Amino acid sequence: MAEFLAGIEQLAFVRGLKASFVAYPIVNALHIMAIGALLTSVMLMDLRVCGAFRALPYAAFVALLRRTALGAFAGALVTGSLLFSVKASTYAAMPIFLAKMALIMLAGLNFLAFMRLGRATGGDVPAGGAASVLAVFSMLLWTSVLFAGRFIGFL
Template identity: 85%
Template sequence: MAEFLAGIEQLAVARWLKASFVAYPIVNALHIMSIGALLTGVMLMDLRICGAFRSLPYAAFVALLRRTASGAFAGALVTGSLLFSVKATTYAAMPIFLAKMALILLAGVNFFAFMRLRRATGGDEPAGGVVIILAMVSLVLWISVLFAGRFIGFL
């Protein structure tokens, strides 16, 4: 595994990010922007699922935020992978980084559980306690991902 991680650090893109004065800060800023858009989309969507913003149509609001969050997640995934490539060996050995990855995985499982439940109920506005619990779990998981990510830079 160490050889694989060291190989990632030797990729041309990783060497370019290390050598460039502007590339790494730009990728880092894009990562932060993606995370901000992701968390905003997820939080507003989860709050709407929990009953907030009732004056806004449920289906359209949630669909817009789901697309926003999905696009932002893709941006965060790409930029995060680029940032990881610079210090892959170091990050992979950090328990907080591994915790962040586990939290992202759990948030993904939670999202797919929500989507499966939504398809099973067939309604535009899923009702019931399970959906609200999944939304609250989503809020906790994504906020935890944010905190874990911030700790990576300080350990």
């Protein structure tokens, strides 16, 4: 595994990213933007599931935010992978990085559970019950992912 991670760090585009005065900060800024869009859309969607913003139509509001969250997640995945590649060996050995990856996996499983619940209820998940529990769990998980990510930069 160590050789694989060291190999990632030696890829030409990774060395270029690491050496560039402009590229790395741009990727870092794009990652922060993607995370901001992801957390904002997830929080608003989860709050709506919990019963907030009742004046807004549930299905349209949640569908828009879900698409936004998935696009933002894709952006965060790409930019996060690029940031990881610069110090792959270092990050892979950090318990907080591993915790962040585990939290993202749990958030993904929570999303799948919510989608399954939505299919079981015909797509219009009412506030309360299991949907609200999953929404609150989602907000806690994604906030924890954010904090774990910030700790990576300071350890």
